[in-house]
Amino acid sequence: MAALTARRRVASTAVVGLLCALVGCSPSGSPSDEGTVVDLLQQDWEHVLGVVADGTGLRVTATGRSIVEQDGGGGQPDPPVNLAGTHLVAPEDFTLRASFTDVTADATLVVYDSPPVIADEFRIEPAALHLTLRGDDLRIAVFDGSHPQDVTDPQPAHDEHVTVLDTSAPLSVHRSGDLLEIASDGETVSSLPLGDVFDSGELWLGLSSEEGAFTVRSLVASAPSGASLATAGPVADDAEPSPDGLQALAAGSRPDFLVGAAVALGPFVSDAEYASAVVGDFGALTPENAMKPQALSPRQGEYTFEEADALLDLAESAGIAVHGHTIAFTEAMPRWMRELPTGTEQERQESADALLDYVTTVVMHFRGRLDSLDVVNEPFDLDQGTSLQENVWFRVFGPTYPAVVSQAVHAADPDVRQFINENGADVPGPRQDALLQLALDTNAQGGHIDGVGLQAHVYELDTDALSAGDLATTFASVEDAGLLVRISENDVTDSEGQAVQAEQYATVLAACLRSDTCVSYTTWGVDDTYDWWVDDDGALQQGHDLLLDDGEPTPASDALREVLAG
Numbered sequence: 001m002a003a004l005t006a007r008r009r010v011a012s013t014a015v016v017g018l019l020c021a022l023v024g025c026s027p028s029g030s031p032s033d034e035g036t037v038v039d040l041l042q043q044d045w046e047h048v049l050g051v052v053a054d055g056t057g058l059r060v061t062a063t064g065r066s067i068v069e070q071d072g073g074g075g076q077p078d079p080p081v082n083l084a085g086t087h088l089v090a091p092e093d094f095t096l097r098a099s100f101t102d103v104t105a106d107a108t109l110v111v112y113d114s115p116p117v118i119a120d121e122f123r124i125e126p127a128a129l130h131l132t133l134r135g136d137d138l139r140i141a142v143f144d145g146s147h148p149q150d151v152t153d154p155q156p157a158h159d160e161h162v163t164v165l166d167t168s169a170p171l172s173v174h175r176s177g178d179l180l181e182i183a184s185d186g187e188t189v190s191s192l193p194l195g196d197v198f199d200s201g202e203l204w205l206g207l208s209s210e211e212g213a214f215t216v217r218s219l220v221a222s223a224p225s226g227a228s229l230a231t232a233g234p235v236a237d238d239a240e241p242s243p244d245g246l247q248a249l250a251a252g253s254r255p256d257f258l259v260g261a262a263v264a265l266g267p268f269v270s271d272a273e274y275a276s277a278v279v280g281d282f283g284a285l286t287p288e289n290a291m292k293p294q295a296l297s298p299r300q301g302e303y304t305f306e307e308a309d310a311l312l313d314l315a316e317s318a319g320i321a322v323h324g325h326t327i328a329f330t331e332a333m334p335r336w337m338r339e340l341p342t343g344t345e346q347e348r349q350e351s352a353d354a355l356l357d358y359v360t361t362v363v364m365h366f367r368g369r370l371d372s373l374d375v376v377n378e379p380f381d382l383d384q385g386t387s388l389q390e391n392v393w394f395r396v397f398g399p400t401y402p403a404v405v406s407q408a409v410h411a412a413d414p415d416v417r418q419f420i421n422e423n424g425a426d427v428p429g430p431r432q433d434a435l436l437q438l439a440l441d442t443n444a445q446g447g448h449i450d451g452v453g454l455q456a457h458v459y460e461l462d463t464d465a466l467s468a469g470d471l472a473t474t475f476a477s478v479e480d481a482g483l484l485v486r487i488s489e490n491d492v493t494d495s496e497g498q499a500v501q502a503e504q505y506a507t508v509l510a511a512c513l514r515s516d517t518c519v520s521y522t523t524w525g526v527d528d529t530y531d532w533w534v535d536d537d538g539a540l541q542q543g544h545d546l547l548l549d550d551g552e553p554t555p556a557s558d559a560l561r562e563v564l565a566g
Contacts, residue, residue: 035225040205041218043231044085047310050388051080051207058216060107062209065298069121069152070331072338076152078123079108079208082114083269084234084310091201093226096173097220103167104524105212106134111173112204113145113197114264118289119532120332124540125154127197131171131182133187135231138164138171140182140190142197151540161190170218202232204270234269236314239279245415247283249564254513258321258520259564260284261547262489265311267530273525273551284321284371286488286522287311291324292332296362300336300354305365312369323488323522324370324378326421327359328405330391342395353398356408363412372417372486372520374410374453376402379438384424386434402438406447414448421453421488428477436481451517456508457524458492465504471511479517489524491531491545492556502559505547512565524549528554 012563030445041058045051050063066075088094100107113127121443127145131138141156148154162184164171169185175194207216223229242248246259263285267274278285289295290308297303315322326332337358340351363373379402381387388394393401406418420439425432439449454474478485490508494501505523512518529550531543547557 003184035227036223036229036433038088038221038229038231039330040086040221041216044233045082047084047306047313048082048207049304049306050209051078051082052218054215056215057101058218058219059197059213060207060216061213062105062207062211063298063304064302065295065304067118067121067123067152068331068333068335068338068560072333072335074121074152075335076123077210078118079110079206080306081110081112081204081206081266083115083204083265083303083307084314086231086233087205087270088203088204089230089232090175090198090221090223090228092175092223092229093175093221094203094221094227094229095175096203097170097218097222098172098289099168099217100133100214101168101217103133103208103212103214106132106210107214108132108206108208108210110206111198113200113207114202115270117206117530117532118264118266120289122149122534124532127199129173129180129197130156130222131173133164133167133171136163136165136167137181138162138184138189138196142180142192142195144195144197147540150538151534157195159191159284160190164209174181192440202270234275234314235272236268236275236279236318238272239275239318241319242280244561245281246560246564247281249561250513253564253566256519257513258284259560260286260321260323260520260522261526262286262288262325262522262524263311263315263526264288264474264530265290265307265314267527268314271527271529271551273548274529277548279318279320279524282320284323284520284522285311285315286312286323286325288325288525289332291366292326292335293329293358294334295338297358298334299424301357303365312366316369321371322369322519322564323486324366324373324416326374327362327409328375328379328393328401330376330389331378338392340392340393340396348396351392354394355396356404359405359408360412363409363416367413368415370413370416372419372450373409374421374488375405375418375449376420378422379420380422380424380431380434384431387429398441400445402442402449403445403447406442406449407439410448413542416486417450418448419451419453419484419486419488420449421455423455423457423489425452426454426456426466426474428473432474432477436477436483438479439483449483451486451519452478453486453488455489455524456487458491458504460498461500461504466508466511468507468511471508472515475511475515477516483517485515485518486520486522487518488522490522491524491543494544494554498555501545502555505556506559506563509560513563527551
């Protein structure tokens with residue numbers, strides 16, 4: 001993402017300088033040769049969880065957000081980054097100055113070279129500078145963007161602690177050529193080689209506290225005369241629907257049919273080619289992780305909607321429908337939810353109240369903004385069986401929990417279409433039969449399920465490949481059950497070459513398009529640049545399963561276009 005493109009919405013240096021002159025944002029004591037100064041407190045922080053403008057600065061509170069692994073273990077911290085607001089374009093020398101007050105435990109400012117990549121179970125830490133103030137101890141940690149052996153435990157390339165004499169004095173970060181200098185109250189406390197930390201020419205800012213809260217009284221960026229410094233917003237703002245896009249082509253034969261993709265906020269706001277593909281090609285998106293329980297409610301009774309709201313705002317401005325993902329799910333639950341007590345009747349009742357409060361709060365918050373929603377996700381056991389996983393929803397409500405959740409969703413938003421989403425049910429067989437029966441039983445118990453989602457993950461072609469005949473039989477069975485169906489998470493390995501991959505993609509979409517009961521098709525991701533997984537040895541691996549590879553269309557993309565063009 002090092003290259004900047006003409007599609008970026010960048011405020012010119014002259015405009016920024018004029019704005020700063022009008023609002024008086026030049027800091028006292030700034031060097032006389034500063035050409036551009038930006039008061040970052042006056043920029044957009046609306047969609048940054050844990051950060052609230054309080055009239056005198058920014059109040060930052062701990063969110064407790066982390067990324068839990070499939071088995072409920074781990075908990076890699078996932079501190080917020082200002083993604084949908086303002087970031088800086090600073091390809092040359094710059095200075096950042098910040099002052100913190102009212103620090104109750106710790107205060108962290110992070111300057112990222114690019115947004116982190118968020119996967120299902122881990123976060124890939126980009127090149128960045130982390131400054132953490134705890135008492136009079138200032139930790140200076142530099143991450144170089146390399147991939148560690150354990151991706152969930154990234155280690156800095158440089159890590160030092162210095163003592164500051166005045167904890168309320170301004171801290172500054174100064175880039176001068178190939179040198180990075182950290183200062184407190186104007187006195188340099190660390191000087192180190194820049195390395196590749198800010199190669200992209202962009203600065204993405206994060207403010208967070210691990211355990212407490214603090215106030216940012218000032219946060220100013222500046223550049224010397226002759227050096228470029230500008231503010232920029234999300235690149236998605238500049239993307240436009242394409243008349244030759246996948247959704248536009250689908251509208252030619254089935255106007256109500258949606259072609260979508262799972263989308264992450266980070267690349268959507270920072271990668272112009274990714275944003276162009278999302279807005280240009282797709283008529284629907286599924287938030288990849290931003291609407292999962294651990295992202296929306298890291299702590300019981302507390303909600304962090306900011307990132308999901310930012311993604312939905314961008315979708316709405318582009319005319320893109322949103323499929324919500326997900327409510328009841330064994331994985332991606334915050335620890336408080338996973339560990340709700342269920343030993344006694346009273347405990348189950350109290351836990352039921354907590355879960356239903358979560359459902360109602362979330363669905364009410366997004367009411368009117370979602371076209372459809374996975375109310376239950378992956379209910380069956382992980383070994384491709386037909387038994388319900390005995391997760392917290394099962395332990396609290398019993399085997400009829402899908403009906404309880406469906407009723408609560410309907411009460412909060414009667415217009416959103418409800419789906420039960422499952423893997424391994426794409427072909428005829430016991431698991432598919434069980435899924436259809438679960439949907440019918442849920443409705444017989446008072447639920448409001450409209451259809452089922454078939455994920456259509458093709459991880460291994462010898463076991464997962466989907467034939468046109470099997471899909472036609474599947475869609476006929478769903479129609480006979482009086483339900484709708486959506487292909488919800490299609491991705492295909494390229495292990496046997498891109499031609500085979502493209503053929504499998506085309507087979508799935510063509511079968512869905514031919515069936516009136518199949519209302520939408522979604523691929524699970526956009527670009528292989530952001531497709532990462534961890535193998536059995538714990539090593540980070542890049543997938544090659546999607547329609548773009550580093551911004552370039554793969555043969556699979558062309559194959560889908562040919563299907564939709566008839």
